[in-house]
Amino acid sequence: MVNVFVFELIKSFQAQEExxxxxxxxxxxxxxxxxxxxxxxxxxxxxxxxxxxxxETLIKETIYEKLLPNQSIVENKIDKLMSELKRxxxxxxxxxxxxxxxxxxxxxxxxxxxLRLRGLNTLYHKSLDKIKKEADAxxxxxxxGLFFKHLVALEEHEWHSIFNKAKGDINILDTLHNxxxxxxxxxxxxxxxxxxQQKITKIEFDSKEVFDPSWTIPQRLLGDSPLLRIIWEIHQxxxxxxxxxxxxYHLLEALKSHEHELSPEDLIVxxxxxxxxxxILIDEGNQELxxxxxxxxxxxxxxxxxxxDGKIMPNSCLNITQTALNFGEIAWTKDFLESHKxxxxxxxxxxxxxxxxxxxxxxxxxxxxxxxEIIPFGSSYSIYHLLARRFExxxxxxxxxxxxxxxxxxxxxxxxxxxxxxLSKHLHEHSVNFxxxxxQLSLSPKARDxxxxxxxxxRINKKKLVADRAWLLEKxxxxxxxxx
Numbered sequence: 499m500v501n502v503f504v505f506e507l508i509k510s511f512q513a514q515e516e517x518x519x520x521x522x523x524x525x526x527x528x529x530x531x532x533x534x535x536x537x538x539x540x541x542x543x544x545x546x547x548x549x550x551x552x553x554e555t556l557i558k559e560t561i562y563e564k565l566l567p568n569q570s571i572v573e574n575k576i577d578k579l580m581s582e583l584k585r586x587x588x589x590x591x592x593x594x595x596x597x598x599x600x601x602x603x604x605x606x607x608x609x610x611x612x613l614r615l616r617g618l619n620t621l622y623h624k625s626l627d628k629i630k631k632e633a634d635a636x637x638x639x640x641x642x643g644l645f646f647k648h649l650v651a652l653e654e655h656e657w658h659s660i661f662n663k664a665k666g667d668i669n670i671l672d673t674l675h676n677x678x679x680x681x682x683x684x685x686x687x688x689x690x691x692x693x694x695q696q697k698i699t700k701i702e703f704d705s706k707e708v709f710d711p712s713w714t715i716p717q718r719l720l721g722d723s724p725l726l727r728i729i730w731e732i733h734q735x736x737x738x739x740x741x742x743x744x745x746x747y748h749l750l751e752a753l754k755s756h757e758h759e760l761s762p763e764d765l766i767v768x769x770x771x772x773x774x775x776x777x778i779l780i781d782e783g784n785q786e787l788x789x790x791x792x793x794x795x796x797x798x799x800x801x802x803x804x805x806x807d808g809k810i811m812p813n814s815c816l817n818i819t820q821t822a823l824n825f826g827e828i829a830w831t832k833d834f835l836e837s838h839k840x841x842x843x844x845x846x847x848x849x850x851x852x853x854x855x856x857x858x859x860x861x862x863x864x865x866x867x868x869x870x871e872i873i874p875f876g877s878s879y880s881i882y883h884l885l886a887r888r889f890e891x892x893x894x895x896x897x898x899x900x901x902x903x904x905x906x907x908x909x910x911x912x913x914x915x916x917x918x919x920x921l922s923k924h925l926h927e928h929s930v931n932f933x934x935x936x937x938q939l940s941l942s943p944k945a946r947d948x949x950x951x952x953x954x955x956x957r958i959n960k961k962k963l964v965a966d967r968a969w970l971l972e973k974x975x976x977x978x979x980x981x982x
Contacts, residue, residue: 501580505553507587508544515594516545522590529586537583539565603632603646607653614657626654638761639725641683648676679723682715686729693736694774697924699880711737724756725764732771740962743784746775750794766803769794773817781928782962792825809843812851813881819855823862824968832859850874854882857889866893880920884929887912888965891936895973906937924963932965939973951978 511519523529523538531537543564547553558576562569565579596605606629613622633647651673658668689709695701715730731749735741749772757765776791795818798804804814815838822831835855842851853872860869870893877883887909894902913921913929921929935958942950954974958964 501577501584504544504580504584504587507591508541508548509553511545511548518594519587519590520545522593523586528589528593531582533579533582536565536579537586540579540583603629606632607646607650611653614653622657626650626657638759638764639723640761640764641680641687641725644676644680644683644725648673648680651676678716679719679726682719683723683726683729686715686726686733690729690732690736690771693733694771697778697922699920699922699925701922724759728752728756728760728768732768732775735775736771740782741775741779743779743787746772746779746787749775750790769798769803770814773798777817781964781967783959783964783967785968788821788824791821792827795821806843809841810838811843812845812879815842815851815855816881816885819858823858828859828862831862832856835859844879848874850877851882854886861889861893864896866896869893880916880925884925884965888929888932892966892969895936895940902940906933906940909933927963928965931961931963932970935964935970935974939970939977942977946977946979948978951975 520538520541523534523541526534529537540561543561544553544556547556559571561576562571566575595601606625610622610625610629613625630650633643633650636643651669655669655673658666692701715726720727720730728749731745731752735745735749738745753760753765753768753772760768773791773794776787776794780787780791799818804810804818815835818834819831822834835852839849839852845851853874854877857869857873860866860872870890873886873889873893875883875886875890877886891902891905891909893899894905909929910933913926913933916926935954938954942954951974954977955971958967958970958974964970
């Protein structure tokens with residue numbers, strides 16, 4: 499058995515990292531043991547095997563013959579070399595991280611700490627003053643930036659503590675001030691992520707230990723920081739059982755007015771919250787927000803807010819597709835999908851994400867049989883799997899297929915089981931209401947019945963959470979015209 503860590507890490511290397519690691523190994527400072535030459539040769543051999551697609555098939559005997567040709571095998575020799583190479587790989591990754599541009603300020607602070615420990619007081623004070631100015635001059639306020647300011651204040655406190663002459667607060671107040679900003683920002687942000695996740699999957703936790711509904715960020719801090727105000731506005735919407743539309747518009751305006759003060763990375767996160775909140779409001783019956791969401795999606799798409807390493811997340815792709823189709827933009831949606839084919843994170847070899855979105859386009863074009871043929875089932879993404887199962891039912895309804903009652907029963911059983919294991923209450927209710935209304939629609943007489951249609955529409959609109967509400971309402975209205 500070869501060293502899994504070594505193989506997996508080398509497999510992850512890009513071409514530039516391979517060259518840098520080889521240079522790293524050739525440095526006597528890092529690789530100076532008796533086996534240094536063998537370790538260089540071993541790394542070169544493994545990297546070569548990886549690039550030739552042969553790394554997975556290597557065995558110890560092959561490696562031994564390459565490194566020590568014509569020598570009798572010494573037990574555990576390769577294991578020891580692999581273990582040493584693992585240590586060097588770990589050191590290389592750590593050194594690499596310290597050279598990343600985003601680490602520059604932290605590295606300077608680490609150096610300042612070392613200067614203090616060496617007793618180089620003049621150099622220490624100059625370094626610390628420069629670090630504080632650089633931290634204050636950062637173009638955006640971020641949670642990470644708040645934490646760094648706390649670390650700087652704490653380091654200055656350490657210095658004052660050594661020479662405490664019982665004068666002043668030895669920088670304790672500044673340390674607490676920065677810690678307070680960081681604490682409130684991080685805790686609120688993590689709670690926001692928890693509440694969003696709760697709407698997707700089932701999470702068991704003691705809410706009293708995690709969240710006290712009466713807690714609030716101090717007003718004096720909110721007045722100081724646009725970052726905290728944005729995070730807090732998002733939080734207030736997420737903890738509200740039925741958010742008001744005005745709270746959504748207020749958040750949209752707050753984001754627009756403070757965009758220049760927030761980092762691009764944070765803007766991506768906060769616009770994601772905004773879109774999620776808009777989707778929640780739409781699910782609750784505010785169909786007029788589709789036009790607003792479509793404009794936000796187009797704006798965010800243009801500005802690159804959906805992309806990570808040039809790819810788009812599957813749920814983001816789905817949100818764009820669903821919203822554009824509900825807004826009637828079928829041709830635009832198909833162009834969007836074609837331009838993003840192969841660019842969806844986590845896509846498998848059968849392109850399930852792409853085909854699910856394409857099936858939605860075909861459904862919108864009333865090409866039901868074609869849509870049914872390409873729907874992928876069994877996705878590990880709960881949202882996509884639920885969507886596939888619902889679309890199958892919708893297609894059977896549109897085709898007036900005799901299998902529909904059996905498919906409804908099967909889906910109801912699936913939702914019942916999944917609701918007890920993985921689905922959030924939000925998603926469970928979402929799906930159960932869809933099933934109940936679809937069953938009622940399927941059992942309705944084909945004859946025209948305006949009263950029945952009106953009652954059905956009223957029942958659908960009264961429910962807070964209903965999957966595919968717009969489609970159900972459309973089918974309910976058709977009852978008043980006579981089922982087709």
